[in-house]
Amino acid sequence: MKIRFLMAALLSGVATLAGTFSAQAKEDSVTIGMAVAMSGWMEAYDGEATKMAQLWIEKTNADGGVLGKQIATVSADTKTDRVEGAKAGQSLIQQGANLLLVSADYDYGAPAALQAQKAGIISAFLGAADPKAGVLGVGPFAFTTIAAAQLEGATMGDWGFEKKGFRKGYELIDESIEYNKSICAGYKWAFAAKGEVIGADTFKGLDPVISSQITRMTDAIRTKGVDHIMLCSTNPGAASALRQIRAAGITLPVLSGTAMDGTYWLNAVPNLKDFYLPVQALPAGDARPAVEEITKAYTAKFGKPPTTQYAYPIYAWLDLWKAAVEKAGTTDAKPVVAELEKAKDAPTVLGPRSFTNKLHIQTDIPLLITSFAGDKQSFVEEWRVGKTIPDPVLYRLAGN
Amino acid sequence: MIGLLQNLIDALSLGSIYALTALGIGLLFGILRLINFAHGDFITIGAYALIVPSADVTARMLIGDFNIALMLPAIALIVIVAALLTDALVFRPLRRSSPPTLMIGSFAVSYIIQNAVLMMYGSRPKAINLWSDANTQVIIGDLRVPMLQVITLVVTLALMAGLSVFLKKSRYGVQMRAAAEDFRMAQYLGVRGNFVIGLAFAISGILASAVALLYVTQSGSLSHTMGVPLALFAFVAVVIGGMGSLVGAVVGGFLVGFIVTMLQAYLPPDLRAFRDAFAFAFVILVLLVRPAGLVPARNTVERV
Numbered sequence: 137m138k139i140r141f142l143m144a145a146l147l148s149g150v151a152t153l154a155g156t157f158s159a160q161a162k163e164d165s166v167t168i169g170m171a172v173a174m175s176g177w178m179e180a181y182d183g184e185a186t187k188m189a190q191l192w193i194e195k196t197n198a199d200g201g202v203l204g205k206q207i208a209t210v211s212a213d214t215k216t217d218r219v220e221g222a223k224a225g226q227s228l229i230q231q232g233a234n235l236l237l238v239s240a241d242y243d244y245g246a247p248a249a250l251q252a253q254k255a256g257i258i259s260a261f262l263g264a265a266d267p268k269a270g271v272l273g274v275g276p277f278a279f280t281t282i283a284a285a286q287l288e289g290a291t292m293g294d295w296g297f298e299k300k301g302f303r304k305g306y307e308l309i310d311e312s313i314e315y316n317k318s319i320c321a322g323y324k325w326a327f328a329a330k331g332e333v334i335g336a337d338t339f340k341g342l343d344p345v346i347s348s349q350i351t352r353m354t355d356a357i358r359t360k361g362v363d364h365i366m367l368c369s370t371n372p373g374a375a376s377a378l379r380q381i382r383a384a385g386i387t388l389p390v391l392s393g394t395a396m397d398g399t400y401w402l403n404a405v406p407n408l409k410d411f412y413l414p415v416q417a418l419p420a421g422d423a424r425p426a427v428e429e430i431t432k433a434y435t436a437k438f439g440k441p442p443t444t445q446y447a448y449p450i451y452a453w454l455d456l457w458k459a460a461v462e463k464a465g466t467t468d469a470k471p472v473v474a475e476l477e478k479a480k481d482a483p484t485v486l487g488p489r490s491f492t493n494k495l496h497i498q499t500d501i502p503l504l505i506t507s508f509a510g511d512k513q514s515f516v517e518e519w520r521v522g523k524t525i526p527d528p529v530l531y532r533l534a535g536n
Numbered sequence: 537m538i539g540l541l542q543n544l545i546d547a548l549s550l551g552s553i554y555a556l557t558a559l560g561i562g563l564l565f566g567i568l569r570l571i572n573f574a575h576g577d578f579i580t581i582g583a584y585a586l587i588v589p590s591a592d593v594t595a596r597m598l599i600g601d602f603n604i605a606l607m608l609p610a611i612a613l614i615v616i617v618a619a620l621l622t623d624a625l626v627f628r629p630l631r632r633s634s635p636p637t638l639m640i641g642s643f644a645v646s647y648i649i650q651n652a653v654l655m656m657y658g659s660r661p662k663a664i665n666l667w668s669d670a671n672t673q674v675i676i677g678d679l680r681v682p683m684l685q686v687i688t689l690v691v692t693l694a695l696m697a698g699l700s701v702f703l704k705k706s707r708y709g710v711q712m713r714a715a716a717e718d719f720r721m722a723q724y725l726g727v728r729g730n731f732v733i734g735l736a737f738a739i740s741g742i743l744a745s746a747v748a749l750l751y752v753t754q755s756g757s758l759s760h761t762m763g764v765p766l767a768l769f770a771f772v773a774v775v776i777g778g779m780g781s782l783v784g785a786v787v788g789g790f791l792v793g794f795i796v797t798m799l800q801a802y803l804p805p806d807l808r809a810f811r812d813a814f815a816f817a818f819v820i821l822v823l824l825v826r827p828a829g830l831v832p833a834r835n836t837v838e839r840v
Contacts, residue, residue: 177760180660216659311809338808339800342765344553344751347546347682348800354680355539372661372757379756383671384680400593404663404756443593443660 165208166201166467168193169233171224171248172240172262176216181240184447185262185281186211187438188430189237192454195433202458203465214239218247225251225259233257234467235457240446242266242273242314249274258469260453263446265315265394267530270496277469279476279491281449282416283498285315285393286322286525289368291414291503292391293327295519296364300389302327306353306362307336308377310369318532319393320368325529326521327366334360341373349377350384357388364388370395375404382408394503398444402511412516414503416486417448421515422504426485452484499525542679543801549685551793552692553750555786557770558777559696560743562785565774566716567736570638574622576767577649578615578741582748583758584653585614586666591658595758600666612745618649619741620734627737628730646764653760661759666752688750695746696786699739703782708735716780769796776822778829787831792819 170189172182193207201207210231212224221239225248228236236252238245240263252259253275261269261278265285270278296302305327310316324333335356337349356362367390369377374396381390382405389410397415402408417427419441430451435441442448460475461467476496481488487502502520506513527533557575564572586600599610622645630641673682703709714722715732723729747766752758769792770785777788795818799811807814822830 175654175659177654177659180658183659336805338805338811340765340812342759342762344766345546345550345685345754347549347685348543348797351539351542351546351680352801371663372755372759372762375661375663376755376757379671380754383668383684384673384682398593400660401663401757403595403665406665406668 164205166203166205166461167208167210167232167234169225169228169231169236170209170211171214171221171228171236171238172211173216173244174211174213176214178214178216178239178241178244181446182262184442184444185240185450186237188434188442188447189262189450189454191430191434191437192451194437196454196458202461203467214244214248216244218244221245222247222251224248229255229257235260237262237450240264242269245269246274249278253277256469258457258467258472260450260457262450265318265497267495267497267499271494272531276493277473279453279496281453282394282446283501283503284322284525284530285318286325286529287499287501287521288393288414288503289319289321289323289366290326290521290523290525291322291505291519292366292393292412293323293325294330294521295414295505296389296391296412297327297330299517299519300364302364302389303331304360304362305331305333305364305366306356307333307366307368308349308353308381309336309338310341310373310377311338312341312373313370314532315395316368316370316393319395320366321529321532322525323366323368323391325525326523334362339373339377341369341376343373346377346380350380350386353381353386354384357386362388365390367392367396369393371401375401378408378411379404394445397446397506397513399508399511399513400443402508408511409509411508413506414519415445415506416501416503417445418504418506418513418515419443419445419447420513423515424485430485448486452486452489455484456482456489499530539801543797545679545681545685546801547794547797548689548790549682549793550797551790552685552689553747553754553766553789554769554773554793555789556688556692556695556743556747556750557766558773558785558789559692559699559782560740560747561767561770562774562777562780562782563699563743564736564740566780566782567712568627568638568733569635570627570642571635571771572740573639573642573767573771574645574649575740575744575770576763576765577646578619578744579748579751579763579766580653580758580760581618581649582611582615582745583752583762584657585611585748586752587657587662587664587758589656591656593658593660593662595662595664597664600664608745608749611749612742615745615748616738616741619737619744623734623737627733646767650760650764657758657760659760661757663757664752665756666749668753670753684750684753691746691750692786695743696782699782702739708732712736772816772819776819776829778832781829781831784829784831788829791822791830795819 173179214221214224236259238248242264245261249259259278261280264280269280309320339346392413460472463475464471477491479491502518505516587595588598670684711727773788773792774785777784795815
């Protein structure tokens with residue numbers, strides 16, 4: 137144990153030394169490292185957010201940079217591999233990164249973020265919906281750019297009760313990843329406070345058929361008057377489940393989490409309607425001019441608009457980071473984190489953002505409800521739950 | 537009562553897709569002693585063959601838009617070519633290796649196919665709409681019978697029967713069975729070993745393409761790992777059924793489908809997440825009682 141501690145201390149010492157070394161070498165610029173998946177399946181989730189970060193850097197440099205210095209970027213491919221992730225993080229820190237952007241998932245981003253934490257550098261997950269991607273998991277220098285999965289579920293549950301008149305819900309949870317369970321934990325917390333969650337069932341994303349789940353669901357609809365379904369899943373399982381639900385003649389409204397954002401999967405469910413999910417931005421048809429402008433700039437630079445909303449949150453987060461750095465007058469982690477933690481409903485292009493010394497994730501922001509019909513996803517209204525998600529739900533302690 | 541009947545129908549639907557996959561794995565094991573974990577990836581290839589190869593997020597049908605009379609052979613042909621290529625490039629050089637070596641080889645093939653799919657088609661799961669007309673259902677009283685399940689069941693039984701007739705009656709079928717019985721002896725008697733094995737790979741390719749089409753009609757989704765759980769459960773089905781026996785593979789497939797569905801239907805909610813663990817525990821029980829499987833193949837009895 138002692139030896140391991142010593143080794144760890146030595147290693148982090150070396151890493152910090154190497155960090156300061158090359159940082160000194162590049163004192164005329166601020167360096168942002170990107171330890172993200174450029175290959176493997178995570179690329180689908182990291183790719184567009186990374187491009188968006190590049191867009192932000194380009195624009196910021198054109199406006200004079202940060203602290204009067206231009207921003208340089210260094211990047212390394214994590215290859216959708218956790219070990220490679222740690223290596224990528226380490227090498228970027230050695231190359232003098234002052235801020236490290238990491239993969240859009242707690243499990244895949246954490247190895248690189250931990251390297252940053254050890255080296256005393258701020259890291260930002262491109263899109264992890266788990267509060268562990270922050271103070272209580274990786275450490276006090278880690279942030280995530282998006283909202284907790286629980287807030288997605290809670291927003292849908294609360295909105296469904298208030299605006300759609302839903303009273304009796306039924307959860308279908310894809311057990312293959314934790315994110316799905318977190319969405320439904322939030323939904324249950326918010327909806328059960330007002331209405332009633334009649335039943336819940338589970339499946340695994342790659343199950344070839346979900347007939348027995350549909351049988352149970354049909355039964356609950358017939359005998360217990362279920363009036364909507366909460367589908368907590370991610371693709372490919374989500375589209376597959378929805379296709380089978382609709383094919384079984386179940387036409388009830390279906391609510392879901394942000395992971396199903398975008399229209400690329402709609403082929404799987406022909407003529408889909410009565411399907412709703414929350415987002416932070418819409419690549420097409422966002423009412424906010426600032427978001428439209430970002431989409432236009434993105435399209436001009438990369439040839440096509442983002443596929444999903446996951447491209448956007450890093451833009452808002454980098455704006456906050458820049459403001460904090462300029463206030464602190466340095467990129468050093470401690471003062472910048474202290475500045476960031478002062479954010480309370482701080483305005484950004486995507487709406488208000490808050491950080492505290494416990495939570496580096498959004499747990500109370502308005503989300504945009506969208507609905508699907510005729511192969512299109514469209515904006516319905518903005519909805520804010522406005523209540524504090526209790527810790528047992530947020531950290532999914534026993535029974536949640 | 538209705539509930540139980542409905543669960544039985546659901547079990548048949550899951551069982552038939554496992555049985556069809558198990559048939560492909562069981563066939564190759566019978567002839568080659570190869571536990572082909574890449575069989576699931578043959579299924580993936582069959583599914584991805586439907587669309588235009590590109591990394592675009594929205595999938596566009598290519599072969600998937602063909603007339604069904606053209607599409608079935610086209611998809612089958614693509615998977616057959618893939619299966620024959622894996623034989624020629626990987627398994628032929630390993631012909632004299634032990635079964636565990638062959639199995640490791642199949643893991644490597646599986647890994648390569650999955651990453652090739654990622655490279656060609658991009659990393660985001662894709663969605664397609666194949667034969668949504670088959671996704672209807674017949675309501676008999678309170679019972680729900682999905683058409684697609686009926687089709688899957690018929691296809692499985694037809695392919696099993698066809699394969700059995702082929703193996704029993706045709707010249708190549710007899711050669712294949714001879715090779716399965718004693719490969720060296722069959723070669724001495726003039727059976728062209730590589731040809732027979734190639735044929736077995738081709739047939740497993742046809743079976744995989746059938747699974748691919750049925751599965752995609754059901755789920756509408758494509759991902760680079762879509763075939764993996766199928767191959768895993770089908771392998772378990774082959775083991776329960778009796779390795780090397782085709783009837784055993786099919787029986788095992790239906791049994792695994794039955795166990796998984798019944799566990800999903802009757803386990804209390806808290807335990808449902810551990811459905812697969814219970815299913816595999818049951819498999820261990822079956823094997824403790826019948827170590828050679830439910831329908832042991834004659835030629836493997838002594839080996840197990």
